[in-house]
Amino acid sequence: MNPKRRKLLITTIFIVLGAGAAAAFALMAFQENLLYFYSPLQVAKGEAPVSRPFRLGGLVVHGSVKRDPHSLAVAFELTDTVEKIGVRYDGILPDLFREGQGIVANGSLTDGVFVASEVLAKHDENYMPPEVADAIKAAGGAVPTTHLRERQN
Amino acid sequence: MEGIVEYLDMGGYAFYVWTSFGLCMGLMIAHLILPRRRERRILGEIRNRMRREAGRA
Amino acid sequence: MFGQAIDKYAAPENAYTLAGRLAPWFGWVTMFLLLAGLWDSLFLAPADEEQGESYRIIFLHVPAAWMSMFVYVVMAGAGAVGLVWKVKLMDAVARASAPTGAIFTFLTLITGMLWGKPMWGTWWVWDARLTSELILLFLYLGYIALQAAIDDRRTAARAGAVLALVGVVNIPIIHYSVMWWNTLHQGPTIVRAEGPAIHISMLIPLLVMAIGFTTYYLAVLMQQVRCEILEQEKNSSWVRALAAGGK
Numbered sequence: 001m002n003p004k005r006r007k008l009l010i011t012t013i014f015i016v017l018g019a020g021a022a023a024a025f026a027l028m029a030f031q032e033n034l035l036y037f038y039s040p041l042q043v044a045k046g047e048a049p050v051s052r053p054f055r056l057g058g059l060v061v062h063g064s065v066k067r068d069p070h071s072l073a074v075a076f077e078l079t080d081t082v083e084k085i086g087v088r089y090d091g092i093l094p095d096l097f098r099e100g101q102g103i104v105a106n107g108s109l110t111d112g113v114f115v116a117s118e119v120l121a122k123h124d125e126n127y128m129p130p131e132v133a134d135a136i137k138a139a140g141g142a143v144p145t146t147h148l149r150e151r152q153n
Numbered sequence: 154m155e156g157i158v159e160y161l162d163m164g165g166y167a168f169y170v171w172t173s174f175g176l177c178m179g180l181m182i183a184h185l186i187l188p189r190r191r192e193r194r195i196l197g198e199i200r201n202r203m204r205r206e207a208g209r210a
Numbered sequence: 211m212f213g214q215a216i217d218k219y220a221a222p223e224n225a226y227t228l229a230g231r232l233a234p235w236f237g238w239v240t241m242f243l244l245l246a247g248l249w250d251s252l253f254l255a256p257a258d259e260e261q262g263e264s265y266r267i268i269f270l271h272v273p274a275a276w277m278s279m280f281v282y283v284v285m286a287g288a289g290a291v292g293l294v295w296k297v298k299l300m301d302a303v304a305r306a307s308a309p310t311g312a313i314f315t316f317l318t319l320i321t322g323m324l325w326g327k328p329m330w331g332t333w334w335v336w337d338a339r340l341t342s343e344l345i346l347l348f349l350y351l352g353y354i355a356l357q358a359a360i361d362d363r364r365t366a367a368r369a370g371a372v373l374a375l376v377g378v379v380n381i382p383i384i385h386y387s388v389m390w391w392n393t394l395h396q397g398p399t400i401v402r403a404e405g406p407a408i409h410i411s412m413l414i415p416l417l418v419m420a421i422g423f424t425t426y427y428l429a430v431l432m433q434q435v436r437c438e439i440l441e442q443e444k445n446s447s448w449v450r451a452l453a454a455g456g457k
Contacts, residue, residue, distance in 0.1 A: 008294045012375060019376040023383065036337040036392045057392060094331030096260070104394055120331045125399040127265060128409040129256035164263035169324045173267045174252070177274070177317050178244075181426060184313055185237070188433035195440045199453035202444075 037104045040083035053108040056085065057122065062099045078103060078114070089116040096121035223448045225299050226439045229432040236429035243422030250415035258412075264328050268412075271321040272400070273420040274314045278346060279381050281311035281427060285353070286378045289371030298442055299435075301367035304374065305357055306434035310427055312350035318343060330394060338387035339395035342380055349377040363442060 037057030038048040048054050058078030065076040073090045087105055097103065097119065107116035163170040251269035258265035285307040292300035322340070323333045334340065353370050360366035388397045400406045406413055443449045 005294055005296075012290050012294055015372060015375045016378055020379045023379045027383070036335070036394055039392075092331075094329065096329055097331075118332075120335070120394060121329060122394055123260060123329055123396055125396040125402075126260075126407045127258050127268070127399065127412050129411065130259045131256075132409055133259040163266070164257065166262065166264035166328055169264055169328050170266050173270055173321045173324045174248070176320060177270045178248075180313060180317065184310065185426070185430055185433075188430065188437055191437050192433065192440065195437055195444075196453045199440070199444050199449060203450060203454060 039080040040078055040085045041080050043085060043109070044083045048109075050109070053106060053117070055104050055106050056087070056114050056116075057102070057104045058085070060097070060099050060101050060103055065099055078105070085114050086112070087114045087116055087119075089119050091117075091119070093119055094121040096123055222299065222439050222443045222446070225302075226436055229436050229439075233429055233432035233436075236425050236432060240422055240425040240429050243418055243425060247415055247419035247422050250418060255412050255415050256409075261329055264325065267321050267325040269415055269419050271318060271325060272416060273423040274321060275318040275343070276420055277423045277427060278311060278315040278318050278343070279384060280424070281307050281314060282346065282349070282374070282381060283378070285311060286371070286374040289367070289374045292367055293371040299439070301363070301371075302435050302438035302442060303431070304370060305367065306431055306438045307427075308350055308353050308357070308370075309434070310430050312347065312354065314423070314427075315343065315347040315350055319347065335394045337393040337395055338391045339384065339393050342384045342387050345380055346377075346384060349373070349380065 037055035040056070040058050042048055043056065048056075056078060058080050061077040061079050061084060065074065067074045071090065072092065073088070074093065075086065075088050077084050077086050079085075087107075089105065089107075102122035102124065104120045104122055105114060105116035106118040106120075107114055109115075161167060161171075247269065251266055255266070255269075257263050285304045288300040288304040288307070291297055292304060319340075322343075326335075327333050353373055356370050356373060357366050360369060385398070385401075387393060388395050399408050400413070400416070408416065440449055440452075
Protein backbone atom coordinates (compact mmCIF):
# COMPACT_ATOMS: atom_id res chain seq x y z
CA MET A 1 0.00 0.00 0.00
CA ASN A 2 1.47 3.32 -0.94
CA PRO A 3 1.95 5.95 1.78
CA LYS A 4 -0.81 8.20 0.45
CA ARG A 5 -3.41 5.42 0.60
CA ARG A 6 -2.22 4.35 4.04
CA LYS A 7 -2.66 7.92 5.24
CA LEU A 8 -6.18 8.02 3.78
CA LEU A 9 -7.04 4.67 5.36
CA ILE A 10 -5.85 5.85 8.78
CA THR A 11 -7.82 9.10 8.35
CA THR A 12 -10.92 7.07 7.48
CA ILE A 13 -10.56 4.89 10.55
CA PHE A 14 -10.12 8.02 12.68
CA ILE A 15 -13.31 9.54 11.25
CA VAL A 16 -15.34 6.45 12.23
CA LEU A 17 -13.74 6.10 15.67
CA GLY A 18 -13.99 9.83 16.33
CA ALA A 19 -17.66 9.95 15.43
CA GLY A 20 -18.25 6.87 17.60
CA ALA A 21 -16.50 8.41 20.60
CA ALA A 22 -18.33 11.71 20.17
CA ALA A 23 -21.66 9.91 19.96
CA ALA A 24 -20.85 7.79 23.03
CA PHE A 25 -20.01 10.87 25.12
CA ALA A 26 -23.06 12.76 23.89
CA LEU A 27 -25.33 9.81 24.67
CA MET A 28 -23.85 9.40 28.15
CA ALA A 29 -24.38 13.10 28.82
CA PHE A 30 -28.01 12.92 27.72
CA GLN A 31 -28.68 9.52 29.28
CA GLU A 32 -31.59 10.78 31.35
CA ASN A 33 -33.34 12.44 28.42
CA LEU A 34 -33.15 9.24 26.38
CA LEU A 35 -35.15 7.31 28.95
CA TYR A 36 -38.55 7.17 27.41
CA PHE A 37 -40.25 6.36 30.73
CA TYR A 38 -39.64 5.85 34.44
CA SER A 39 -40.63 2.69 36.30
CA PRO A 40 -42.68 2.80 39.53
CA LEU A 41 -39.52 1.77 41.39
CA GLN A 42 -37.61 4.74 39.98
CA VAL A 43 -40.51 6.99 41.04
CA ALA A 44 -40.46 5.49 44.54
CA LYS A 45 -36.73 6.15 44.74
CA GLY A 46 -37.37 9.78 43.83
CA GLU A 47 -35.60 9.61 40.45
CA ALA A 48 -38.56 10.89 38.45
CA PRO A 49 -39.03 14.64 37.97
CA VAL A 50 -41.39 16.26 40.48
CA SER A 51 -42.10 19.65 38.96
CA ARG A 52 -42.76 18.65 35.36
CA PRO A 53 -44.78 15.90 33.65
CA PHE A 54 -43.02 12.63 32.90
CA ARG A 55 -43.85 9.21 31.52
CA LEU A 56 -44.54 6.26 33.76
CA GLY A 57 -44.13 2.72 32.40
CA GLY A 58 -45.29 -0.55 33.92
CA LEU A 59 -47.69 -3.45 33.75
CA VAL A 60 -51.41 -3.01 34.43
CA VAL A 61 -52.05 -4.85 37.73
CA HIS A 62 -54.55 -7.71 37.38
CA GLY A 63 -57.94 -6.81 38.85
CA SER A 64 -57.03 -3.15 39.35
CA VAL A 65 -58.87 -1.66 36.35
CA LYS A 66 -61.96 0.33 37.41
CA ARG A 67 -63.97 1.99 34.65
CA ASP A 68 -66.54 4.72 35.21
CA PRO A 69 -69.73 3.40 33.55
CA HIS A 70 -70.84 6.92 32.51
CA SER A 71 -67.62 8.31 30.99
CA LEU A 72 -64.23 7.34 29.61
CA ALA A 73 -62.63 7.81 33.02
CA VAL A 74 -60.60 4.84 34.18
CA ALA A 75 -58.40 4.07 37.15
CA PHE A 76 -55.82 1.31 37.36
CA GLU A 77 -52.52 0.45 38.98
CA LEU A 78 -49.14 0.11 37.28
CA THR A 79 -46.39 -2.11 38.61
CA ASP A 80 -42.85 -3.12 37.71
CA THR A 81 -43.40 -6.19 39.95
CA VAL A 82 -41.67 -4.31 42.81
CA GLU A 83 -43.55 -1.05 43.34
CA LYS A 84 -47.11 -0.05 42.46
CA ILE A 85 -48.56 3.33 41.50
CA GLY A 86 -52.22 4.23 41.00
CA VAL A 87 -53.09 5.92 37.68
CA ARG A 88 -56.14 7.98 36.73
CA TYR A 89 -56.98 8.70 33.09
CA ASP A 90 -59.89 10.15 31.16
CA GLY A 91 -59.68 9.36 27.45
CA ILE A 92 -59.48 6.72 24.75
CA LEU A 93 -57.32 3.72 25.59
CA PRO A 94 -55.29 1.90 22.89
CA ASP A 95 -56.62 -1.45 21.60
CA LEU A 96 -53.93 -3.38 23.42
CA PHE A 97 -54.85 -1.96 26.84
CA ARG A 98 -55.73 -4.82 29.20
CA GLU A 99 -54.70 -6.27 32.53
CA GLY A 100 -51.15 -7.54 32.51
CA GLN A 101 -50.25 -5.37 29.51
CA GLY A 102 -47.23 -3.08 29.43
CA ILE A 103 -48.35 0.57 29.40
CA VAL A 104 -46.62 3.93 29.18
CA ALA A 105 -48.63 6.83 30.63
CA ASN A 106 -47.77 10.50 30.25
CA GLY A 107 -48.73 12.79 33.12
CA SER A 108 -47.66 13.89 36.57
CA LEU A 109 -47.93 12.83 40.19
CA THR A 110 -50.60 14.49 42.30
CA ASP A 111 -50.85 13.38 45.93
CA GLY A 112 -49.29 10.01 45.14
CA VAL A 113 -51.65 9.31 42.22
CA PHE A 114 -50.38 9.56 38.64
CA VAL A 115 -52.83 11.64 36.61
CA ALA A 116 -52.31 10.70 32.97
CA SER A 117 -53.08 12.85 29.93
CA GLU A 118 -52.10 10.08 27.46
CA VAL A 119 -51.89 6.29 27.73
CA LEU A 120 -49.87 4.24 25.23
CA ALA A 121 -49.64 0.44 25.07
CA LYS A 122 -46.26 -1.26 24.82
CA HIS A 123 -46.30 -4.65 23.18
CA ASP A 124 -43.59 -7.26 23.47
CA GLU A 125 -41.39 -8.89 20.86
CA ASN A 126 -43.15 -12.30 20.93
CA TYR A 127 -45.38 -13.33 18.05
CA MET A 128 -47.41 -16.54 17.96
CA PRO A 129 -50.77 -17.81 16.73
CA PRO A 130 -53.59 -17.94 19.37
CA GLU A 131 -53.67 -21.77 19.21
CA VAL A 132 -50.01 -21.97 20.19
CA ALA A 133 -50.58 -19.57 23.09
CA ASP A 134 -53.57 -21.66 24.22
CA ALA A 135 -51.54 -24.86 23.97
CA ILE A 136 -48.79 -23.37 26.13
CA LYS A 137 -51.36 -22.25 28.70
CA ALA A 138 -53.09 -25.65 28.64
CA ALA A 139 -49.77 -27.34 29.29
CA GLY A 140 -49.45 -25.20 32.41
CA GLY A 141 -46.64 -23.06 31.05
CA ALA A 142 -46.36 -19.31 31.04
CA VAL A 143 -46.84 -17.60 27.71
CA PRO A 144 -43.54 -15.82 27.13
CA THR A 145 -44.05 -12.13 27.55
CA THR A 146 -41.11 -9.91 28.11
CA HIS A 147 -42.32 -7.59 30.75
CA LEU A 148 -40.92 -4.15 31.12
CA ARG A 149 -37.52 -5.21 32.22
CA GLU A 150 -35.88 -3.42 35.08
CA ARG A 151 -32.90 -1.68 33.59
CA GLN A 152 -29.66 -0.85 35.30
CA ASN A 153 -29.59 2.78 34.30
CA MET B 154 -68.33 -13.48 -0.41
CA GLU B 155 -68.72 -12.86 3.30
CA GLY B 156 -65.38 -14.53 3.81
CA ILE B 157 -63.70 -12.11 1.42
CA VAL B 158 -65.21 -9.07 3.15
CA GLU B 159 -64.14 -10.41 6.51
CA TYR B 160 -60.66 -11.07 5.17
CA LEU B 161 -60.34 -7.59 3.68
CA ASP B 162 -61.44 -6.07 6.98
CA MET B 163 -58.27 -7.49 8.62
CA GLY B 164 -59.95 -7.70 12.01
CA GLY B 165 -60.81 -3.98 11.87
CA TYR B 166 -57.25 -2.96 10.95
CA ALA B 167 -57.92 -2.80 7.19
CA PHE B 168 -56.78 0.84 6.81
CA TYR B 169 -53.44 0.29 8.54
CA VAL B 170 -52.60 -3.07 6.93
CA TRP B 171 -53.65 -2.23 3.35
CA THR B 172 -52.11 1.25 3.40
CA SER B 173 -48.82 -0.29 4.53
CA PHE B 174 -48.79 -2.97 1.84
CA GLY B 175 -50.07 -0.65 -0.91
CA LEU B 176 -47.61 2.13 -0.17
CA CYS B 177 -44.67 -0.25 0.22
CA MET B 178 -45.23 -2.16 -3.01
CA GLY B 179 -46.20 0.95 -4.99
CA LEU B 180 -43.08 2.86 -4.00
CA MET B 181 -40.80 -0.13 -4.55
CA ILE B 182 -42.17 -0.85 -8.02
CA ALA B 183 -41.86 2.82 -9.03
CA HIS B 184 -38.28 2.93 -7.77
CA LEU B 185 -37.45 -0.20 -9.79
CA ILE B 186 -38.83 1.24 -13.04
CA LEU B 187 -37.50 4.80 -12.86
CA PRO B 188 -33.75 3.98 -13.27
CA ARG B 189 -34.48 2.39 -16.65
CA ARG B 190 -35.83 5.73 -17.88
CA ARG B 191 -32.92 7.54 -16.27
CA GLU B 192 -30.44 5.47 -18.27
CA ARG B 193 -32.19 6.33 -21.55
CA ARG B 194 -32.27 9.99 -20.55
CA ILE B 195 -28.53 10.07 -19.77
CA LEU B 196 -27.68 8.45 -23.12
CA GLY B 197 -29.95 10.95 -24.87
CA GLU B 198 -28.19 13.87 -23.15
CA ILE B 199 -24.78 12.55 -24.21
CA ARG B 200 -26.06 12.17 -27.78
CA ASN B 201 -27.33 15.77 -27.81
CA ARG B 202 -24.00 17.02 -26.52
CA MET B 203 -22.16 15.10 -29.23
CA ARG B 204 -24.45 16.61 -31.87
CA ARG B 205 -23.77 20.15 -30.59
CA GLU B 206 -20.03 19.47 -30.66
CA ALA B 207 -20.26 18.10 -34.20
CA GLY B 208 -22.21 21.20 -35.30
CA ARG B 209 -19.54 23.52 -33.88
CA ALA B 210 -16.72 21.67 -35.63
CA MET C 211 -2.14 -5.05 -4.89
CA PHE C 212 -5.73 -5.01 -3.68
CA GLY C 213 -6.41 -1.87 -5.68
CA GLN C 214 -4.99 -3.29 -8.89
CA ALA C 215 -7.07 -6.45 -8.63
CA ILE C 216 -10.22 -4.39 -8.23
CA ASP C 217 -9.24 -2.02 -11.04
CA LYS C 218 -9.06 -4.93 -13.46
CA TYR C 219 -12.59 -6.18 -12.75
CA ALA C 220 -13.90 -2.71 -12.10
CA ALA C 221 -13.08 -1.43 -15.57
CA PRO C 222 -16.15 0.76 -16.11
CA GLU C 223 -17.18 -0.78 -19.39
CA ASN C 224 -17.02 -4.34 -18.01
CA ALA C 225 -18.90 -3.35 -14.87
CA TYR C 226 -21.57 -1.61 -16.96
CA THR C 227 -22.11 -4.71 -19.09
CA LEU C 228 -22.06 -7.09 -16.13
CA ALA C 229 -24.60 -4.98 -14.19
CA GLY C 230 -26.87 -4.99 -17.23
CA ARG C 231 -26.65 -8.75 -17.47
CA LEU C 232 -27.31 -9.30 -13.76
CA ALA C 233 -30.18 -6.81 -13.36
CA PRO C 234 -32.95 -8.93 -14.97
CA TRP C 235 -31.93 -12.00 -12.97
CA PHE C 236 -32.19 -10.13 -9.69
CA GLY C 237 -35.46 -8.70 -10.97
CA TRP C 238 -37.04 -12.09 -11.62
CA VAL C 239 -35.81 -13.58 -8.34
CA THR C 240 -37.20 -10.53 -6.52
CA MET C 241 -40.58 -10.88 -8.19
CA PHE C 242 -40.80 -14.55 -7.27
CA LEU C 243 -39.73 -13.98 -3.65
CA LEU C 244 -42.00 -10.97 -3.10
CA LEU C 245 -45.06 -12.69 -4.59
CA ALA C 246 -44.42 -15.78 -2.44
CA GLY C 247 -43.68 -13.60 0.59
CA LEU C 248 -46.82 -11.48 0.14
CA TRP C 249 -48.99 -14.56 -0.29
CA ASP C 250 -47.53 -16.10 2.85
CA SER C 251 -47.76 -12.87 4.89
CA LEU C 252 -51.31 -12.00 3.89
CA PHE C 253 -52.95 -15.42 3.54
CA LEU C 254 -50.99 -18.29 5.06
CA ALA C 255 -49.54 -16.77 8.24
CA PRO C 256 -51.96 -16.97 11.19
CA ALA C 257 -53.15 -13.95 13.16
CA ASP C 258 -51.12 -13.01 16.22
CA GLU C 259 -52.34 -13.96 19.67
CA GLU C 260 -51.89 -10.45 21.07
CA GLN C 261 -52.21 -8.09 18.10
CA GLY C 262 -54.59 -9.93 15.78
CA GLU C 263 -54.30 -9.11 12.06
CA SER C 264 -52.57 -5.75 12.56
CA TYR C 265 -49.23 -7.48 13.22
CA ARG C 266 -49.00 -8.38 9.49
CA ILE C 267 -47.32 -5.00 9.00
CA ILE C 268 -44.25 -6.68 10.55
CA PHE C 269 -43.64 -8.50 7.22
CA LEU C 270 -42.85 -5.14 5.61
CA HIS C 271 -41.65 -3.14 8.58
CA VAL C 272 -38.88 -5.45 9.78
CA PRO C 273 -37.35 -6.29 6.34
CA ALA C 274 -37.46 -2.58 5.42
CA ALA C 275 -35.77 -1.69 8.72
CA TRP C 276 -33.03 -4.31 8.20
CA MET C 277 -32.44 -3.07 4.67
CA SER C 278 -32.35 0.58 5.76
CA MET C 279 -29.35 -0.31 7.94
CA PHE C 280 -27.75 -2.84 5.56
CA VAL C 281 -27.82 -0.46 2.58
CA TYR C 282 -26.28 2.25 4.74
CA VAL C 283 -23.38 -0.02 5.72
CA VAL C 284 -22.86 -0.94 2.04
CA MET C 285 -22.96 2.75 1.10
CA ALA C 286 -20.43 3.73 3.78
CA GLY C 287 -18.22 0.70 3.03
CA ALA C 288 -18.19 1.38 -0.72
CA GLY C 289 -17.55 5.05 -0.01
CA ALA C 290 -14.58 4.15 2.20
CA VAL C 291 -13.05 1.87 -0.47
CA GLY C 292 -13.58 4.60 -3.06
CA LEU C 293 -12.00 7.15 -0.74
CA VAL C 294 -8.90 5.14 0.19
CA TRP C 295 -8.22 3.05 -2.93
CA LYS C 296 -9.69 5.48 -5.48
CA VAL C 297 -11.92 2.82 -7.01
CA LYS C 298 -14.42 4.82 -9.04
CA LEU C 299 -16.78 1.86 -9.30
CA MET C 300 -17.16 1.91 -5.51
CA ASP C 301 -18.01 5.63 -5.63
CA ALA C 302 -20.72 4.70 -8.12
CA VAL C 303 -22.02 1.89 -5.85
CA ALA C 304 -22.21 4.26 -2.87
CA ARG C 305 -24.00 6.93 -4.86
CA ALA C 306 -26.36 4.40 -6.48
CA SER C 307 -27.33 2.94 -3.07
CA ALA C 308 -28.45 6.15 -1.37
CA PRO C 309 -31.94 6.55 -2.92
CA THR C 310 -32.87 2.89 -2.24
CA GLY C 311 -31.64 3.21 1.34
CA ALA C 312 -33.66 6.39 1.81
CA ILE C 313 -36.78 4.66 0.47
CA PHE C 314 -36.34 1.69 2.82
CA THR C 315 -35.88 4.08 5.75
CA PHE C 316 -38.96 6.06 4.75
CA LEU C 317 -41.00 2.84 4.46
CA THR C 318 -39.72 1.68 7.86
CA LEU C 319 -40.96 4.90 9.45
CA ILE C 320 -44.30 4.96 7.60
CA THR C 321 -45.17 1.29 8.24
CA GLY C 322 -44.05 1.78 11.84
CA MET C 323 -46.47 4.71 12.21
CA LEU C 324 -49.29 2.72 10.62
CA TRP C 325 -48.58 -0.06 13.09
CA GLY C 326 -48.05 2.21 16.10
CA LYS C 327 -51.36 4.06 15.78
CA PRO C 328 -53.63 1.03 16.33
CA MET C 329 -51.34 -0.89 18.73
CA TRP C 330 -49.54 1.71 20.83
CA GLY C 331 -52.21 4.37 20.45
CA THR C 332 -49.94 6.93 18.75
CA TRP C 333 -48.43 7.58 15.32
CA TRP C 334 -45.13 8.76 16.70
CA VAL C 335 -43.14 9.05 19.92
CA TRP C 336 -39.68 10.51 20.39
CA ASP C 337 -38.14 7.39 21.90
CA ALA C 338 -34.56 6.36 21.16
CA ARG C 339 -35.46 3.77 18.47
CA LEU C 340 -37.79 5.95 16.43
CA THR C 341 -35.56 9.00 16.75
CA SER C 342 -32.39 7.17 15.66
CA GLU C 343 -34.20 5.72 12.62
CA LEU C 344 -35.37 9.24 11.72
CA ILE C 345 -31.76 10.42 11.98
CA LEU C 346 -30.87 7.65 9.50
CA LEU C 347 -33.36 9.14 7.03
CA PHE C 348 -31.73 12.55 7.45
CA LEU C 349 -28.29 11.00 6.87
CA TYR C 350 -29.49 9.53 3.57
CA LEU C 351 -31.16 12.79 2.54
CA GLY C 352 -28.02 14.72 3.52
CA TYR C 353 -25.91 12.38 1.40
CA ILE C 354 -28.24 12.75 -1.61
CA ALA C 355 -28.33 16.55 -1.23
CA LEU C 356 -24.54 16.63 -1.02
CA GLN C 357 -24.21 14.64 -4.25
CA ALA C 358 -26.64 17.00 -5.98
CA ALA C 359 -24.91 20.13 -4.67
CA ILE C 360 -21.34 19.30 -5.76
CA ASP C 361 -20.78 19.28 -9.52
CA ASP C 362 -17.37 17.64 -9.51
CA ARG C 363 -18.06 13.93 -9.07
CA ARG C 364 -14.76 13.09 -7.36
CA THR C 365 -15.22 15.84 -4.78
CA ALA C 366 -18.86 14.81 -4.26
CA ALA C 367 -17.84 11.17 -3.77
CA ARG C 368 -15.18 12.15 -1.22
CA ALA C 369 -17.50 14.44 0.74
CA GLY C 370 -20.28 11.83 0.62
CA ALA C 371 -17.97 9.08 1.88
CA VAL C 372 -16.92 11.19 4.87
CA LEU C 373 -20.55 12.00 5.71
CA ALA C 374 -21.55 8.34 5.37
CA LEU C 375 -18.64 7.19 7.56
CA VAL C 376 -19.45 9.70 10.30
CA GLY C 377 -23.06 8.45 10.25
CA VAL C 378 -22.10 4.77 10.58
CA VAL C 379 -22.10 5.25 14.36
CA ASN C 380 -25.89 5.57 14.15
CA ILE C 381 -26.32 1.97 12.95
CA PRO C 382 -25.40 0.21 16.25
CA ILE C 383 -27.33 2.93 18.09
CA ILE C 384 -30.49 2.01 16.15
CA HIS C 385 -30.05 -1.68 16.87
CA TYR C 386 -29.17 -1.40 20.56
CA SER C 387 -31.43 1.57 21.38
CA VAL C 388 -34.19 -0.75 22.59
CA MET C 389 -31.77 -2.51 24.96
CA TRP C 390 -29.80 0.47 26.24
CA TRP C 391 -32.78 2.68 27.07
CA ASN C 392 -36.41 2.38 28.10
CA THR C 393 -38.26 2.77 24.82
CA LEU C 394 -41.87 2.41 23.74
CA HIS C 395 -40.60 0.25 20.89
CA GLN C 396 -40.20 -3.41 21.88
CA GLY C 397 -36.91 -5.30 21.83
CA PRO C 398 -35.61 -7.32 18.87
CA THR C 399 -37.61 -10.42 17.90
CA ILE C 400 -35.23 -12.20 15.53
CA VAL C 401 -31.70 -10.92 16.15
CA ARG C 402 -31.34 -11.70 19.86
CA ALA C 403 -29.23 -13.95 22.05
CA GLU C 404 -32.06 -16.33 23.01
CA GLY C 405 -33.05 -17.00 19.38
CA PRO C 406 -36.12 -15.77 17.50
CA ALA C 407 -39.27 -15.12 19.57
CA ILE C 408 -41.64 -15.65 16.68
CA HIS C 409 -43.59 -18.74 15.66
CA ILE C 410 -42.16 -20.60 12.67
CA SER C 411 -45.34 -19.98 10.61
CA MET C 412 -44.64 -16.23 10.93
CA LEU C 413 -40.85 -16.44 10.75
CA ILE C 414 -40.86 -18.02 7.27
CA PRO C 415 -42.77 -15.22 5.48
CA LEU C 416 -40.67 -12.67 7.35
CA LEU C 417 -37.43 -14.24 6.08
CA VAL C 418 -38.79 -14.69 2.54
CA MET C 419 -39.71 -11.00 2.47
CA ALA C 420 -36.31 -10.04 3.90
CA ILE C 421 -34.45 -12.02 1.19
CA GLY C 422 -36.81 -10.55 -1.42
CA PHE C 423 -36.02 -7.02 -0.21
CA THR C 424 -32.30 -7.83 -0.47
CA THR C 425 -32.53 -9.04 -4.07
CA TYR C 426 -34.75 -6.02 -4.79
CA TYR C 427 -31.95 -3.76 -3.59
CA LEU C 428 -29.47 -5.63 -5.81
CA ALA C 429 -31.79 -5.36 -8.83
CA VAL C 430 -32.18 -1.59 -8.35
CA LEU C 431 -28.46 -1.23 -7.60
CA MET C 432 -27.51 -2.88 -10.92
CA GLN C 433 -29.65 -0.38 -12.83
CA GLN C 434 -28.65 2.67 -10.80
CA VAL C 435 -24.96 1.78 -10.99
CA ARG C 436 -25.22 1.67 -14.80
CA CYS C 437 -26.54 5.23 -14.74
CA GLU C 438 -23.75 6.33 -12.41
CA ILE C 439 -21.08 4.71 -14.60
CA LEU C 440 -22.48 6.43 -17.71
CA GLU C 441 -22.37 9.82 -15.98
CA GLN C 442 -18.87 9.16 -14.63
CA GLU C 443 -17.56 8.10 -18.04
CA LYS C 444 -19.59 10.41 -20.27
CA ASN C 445 -16.46 11.68 -22.03
CA SER C 446 -14.97 8.26 -22.70
CA SER C 447 -15.05 6.82 -26.21
CA TRP C 448 -17.09 3.72 -25.30
CA VAL C 449 -19.93 5.74 -23.74
CA ARG C 450 -19.98 8.09 -26.74
CA ALA C 451 -20.10 5.10 -29.07
CA LEU C 452 -22.93 3.64 -26.99
CA ALA C 453 -24.88 6.90 -27.08
CA ALA C 454 -24.38 7.32 -30.81
CA GLY C 455 -25.34 3.71 -31.54
CA GLY C 456 -28.39 3.63 -29.31
CA LYS C 457 -30.47 5.79 -31.61
